[in-house]
Amino acid sequence: QVQLVESGGGLVQPGGSLRLSCAAHGSILNIGVMGWYRQGPGQQRELVAVIDSGGNTNYADSLKGRFTISRDNAKNTVYLQMNSLKPEDTAVYYCNAYMYRPFWGQGTQVTVSS
Numbered sequence: 221q222v223q224l225v226e227s228g229g230g231l232v233q234p235g236g237s238l239r240l241s242c243a244a245h246g247s248i249l250n251i252g253v254m255g256w257y258r259q260g261p262g263q264q265r266e267l268v269a270v271i272d273s274g275g276n277t278n279y280a281d282s283l284k285g286r287f288t289i290s291r292d293n294a295k296n297t298v299y300l301q302m303n304s305l306k307p308e309d310t311a312v313y314y315c316n317a318y319m320y321r322p323f324w325g326q327g328t329q330v331t332v333s334s
Contacts, residue, residue, distance in 0.1 A: 222246040222323050224315045229328030236332070237303045242315030242325055244296040252318045254291055254298040258311035265314065271298065305332045
């Protein structure tokens with residue numbers, strides 16, 4: 221059994237920053253790609269950023285320059301640093317990790333509002 225535990229969401233004002241964390245627990249095998257997705261109100265889930273075990277990254281074009289993904293392989297943890305947040309970044313952010321199949325976290329709410 222594998223669990224992804226997310227933390228770091230919350231309410232932030234426009235222009236602010238948040239850092240999300242996601243730690244994998246349980247029967248961990250070699251984790252391949254880890255990443256973050258988000259789902260805004262009334263929207264489909266979309267890619268935010270992914271990172272492989274070698275540190276190679278891929279971002280949604282619209283988020284490049286504001287969001288940074290990183291990971292600590294020793295801790296089986298992936299991070300998402302979000303800067304210059306905008307109201308349109310409001311969403312539930314989901315962690316994803318691929319081992320023999322994709323695993324998902326429960327989601328953490330990020331609300332950007334004044």
